[in-house]
Amino acid sequence: MTHRQKHHRRHIGRVLGVVAALGAGLVAAPAPAGATSHTVRPGESIQAAVDAAAPGDTVVVGPGLYRESVQISKRLTLRGSGPATVLTPAPARPLAAHGCERDGNGICVTGTEQTAAEQVTIRSLTLRGFRKNGLWASHTDRLSVRQVTAEANGVWGIAQQRSTRASFRANTVRENGDAGIFIANAVDAEGGATDTGGTVIAENTLTANRIGVTVRRVRNLAVRGNEIFANCAGMFIVGDESKPTAGAMTVRDNTIRENNRLCAATPRLPAIQGSGIVLTGSEASVIRNNTIRDNKGSAPMSGGIVLFESLVGAANTDNVIENNEVKGNSTADLVHRGGGSGNRFAGNVCTSSEPAGMC
Numbered sequence: 001m002t003h004r005q006k007h008h009r010r011h012i013g014r015v016l017g018v019v020a021a022l023g024a025g026l027v028a029a030p031a032p033a034g035a036t037s038h039t040v041r042p043g044e045s046i047q048a049a050v051d052a053a054a055p056g057d058t059v060v061v062g063p064g065l066y067r068e069s070v071q072i073s074k075r076l077t078l079r080g081s082g083p084a085t086v087l088t089p090a091p092a093r094p095l096a097a098h099g100c101e102r103d104g105n106g107i108c109v110t111g112t113e114q115t116a117a118e119q120v121t122i123r124s125l126t127l128r129g130f131r132k133n134g135l136w137a138s139h140t141d142r143l144s145v146r147q148v149t150a151e152a153n154g155v156w157g158i159a160q161q162r163s164t165r166a167s168f169r170a171n172t173v174r175e176n177g178d179a180g181i182f183i184a185n186a187v188d189a190e191g192g193a194t195d196t197g198g199t200v201i202a203e204n205t206l207t208a209n210r211i212g213v214t215v216r217r218v219r220n221l222a223v224r225g226n227e228i229f230a231n232c233a234g235m236f237i238v239g240d241e242s243k244p245t246a247g248a249m250t251v252r253d254n255t256i257r258e259n260n261r262l263c264a265a266t267p268r269l270p271a272i273q274g275s276g277i278v279l280t281g282s283e284a285s286v287i288r289n290n291t292i293r294d295n296k297g298s299a300p301m302s303g304g305i306v307l308f309e310s311l312v313g314a315a316n317t318d319n320v321i322e323n324n325e326v327k328g329n330s331t332a333d334l335v336h337r338g339g340g341s342g343n344r345f346a347g348n349v350c351t352s353s354e355p356a357g358m359c
Contacts, residue, residue: 046070046087047097050078061085061125069101069130072109073117080125083149088129104131104154111139116163123147133159134176141165141197151175156182157209164197171204179214180206180231183221193217193239193246201226210263211236211272212256219248228256232263232272234295239281241314247283256292262299268311273297276304276329281314287321294328304329304350309338318342326350334358 035056038049042064049059050072058077063084070087072078087106090097100108106127111117117140126149127134134150137143137160149172150157157173159182160166166183173180181201185194199221206212212228215221216238228234234256239246262273274297277287292304301308304326307316317340326333326348333350336343336358350359 040066042066046078050076067091069098069105070107071098071100072107072120073111075117075119077121077123078107078125079121079123082124082147083126085125087125087127089131100136103136104133105136106130106134106150106153107136109135109137109140109143111141113139113162115139116141118142120144121146125149126151127157128152130154133157134173135159137166138162143167144169146170149173150180153177156180157206158182159187160184160199161186162194164195164199166196166199168199168201169203173204173206173209173212175208177210179211179236180204180209181213183215183218185217190242191217192242192244193219195219196221198222200224207231208261212259214238215246215249217242217246219244219246221249223249223251224253226254228254229258230261231259232261233275233278233301234259234292235277236275237277237279237282237285238310239283239314240310240312241281245283245314245317246281247285247319250286250288251277252286252288252290254290256290256295258294260294260296262297270301271299272301273299274302274330275299275306276326278306278308279316279319280308281310281312282307282316282319284318285320287319288323290324290326292324292326292329292333296328296330298331302329302331303335303354304333305348306335307337307340307343308335309340315340316343319344321345321348323347324349 037058040061055075061080063081096102121144123146130153133156134153135158140163143166152175154177157176157180161184201223203225205227207230209231211233212231213235256276265271274295276292276295332352332354334353345358
């Protein structure tokens with residue numbers, strides 16, 4: 001090979017190397033960031049960071065105590081640093097910063113009837129001691145609440161109305177005045193059950209609330225894999241005479257035990273104690289593969305799995321209660337009161353029922 005040929009080959013090799021490097025750089029270079037992360041530290045305002053965030057951004061809140069409520073109405077992620085990121089009520093002041101604070105809630109995720117608040121994620125923080133609710137959501141779609149501790153709030157720990165396709169997973173909800181997790185069609189209006197679009201309540205721990213989980217006048221959701229104990233009642237599925245009827249949901253693989261606190265009667269409910277799962281006015285729900293043990297009381301709705309006529313006289317119809325382990329509950333493991341047709345009990349492991357013969 002001549003000197004000219006060798007030089008030409010080296011030149012071609014260098015050109016190819018540069019092209020390859022440029023090509024590799026084009027592949028490896030990250031795409032321009034479409035979202036921004038905003039960091040909040042103790043002494044700074046979470047709300048200010050939320051207000052400054054663009055849709056799709058993430059607000060990261062460091063460990064510490066934050067005395068404020070937060071209002072969210074756009075697509076974003078609010079992420080704490082674990083249970084040590086704590087939100088508590090703001091000091092009393094004549095003018096609240098926004099409606100969420102004024103109403104006594106911790107975090108509010110709210111859209112409108114015309115435009116839902118979409119794809120909001122709340123995770124890894126604690127909501128403690130709010131006068132009303134730890135987290136309140138209304139007019140949302142695909143809300144995700146994960147690894148949140150909601151404790152010692154006046155009404156509900158985590159609550160949602162007029163919303164679809166939500167996911168509530170791996171939360172710890174305790175010592176709230178009413179339900180730990182509450183899902184409803186609407187809290188301020190009567191009406192038929194609404195379709196939640198497949199909302200999921202899964203893998204949560206719910207303890208020392210009035211009721212662990214309440215789903216009221218809604219359809220099409222799943223409650224699965226939760227640990228529910230030491231409440232006055234484990235779970236309520238609530239309907240009435242309105243149409244569509246509440247129900248068409250699946251409740252499976254939950255452990256519901258020792259919900260034996262005594263809670264006094266309210267204008268909506270009699271006294272409750274020792275209730276595992278209570279269905280009132282439900283249609284076509286499936287209660288399957290749950291472990292329901294040692295829920296004991298003498299209140300009207302005491303028992304393991306209880307079908308009970310609603311307060312307005314609506315019966316349960318076409319529900320399936322099968323393959324549950326229901327033991328040590330009183331007044332009985334399985335209770336079917338208030339009439340209704342098409343309800344089926346099959347394959348349950350239990351020792352007592354009312355009427356007799358369902359075990």
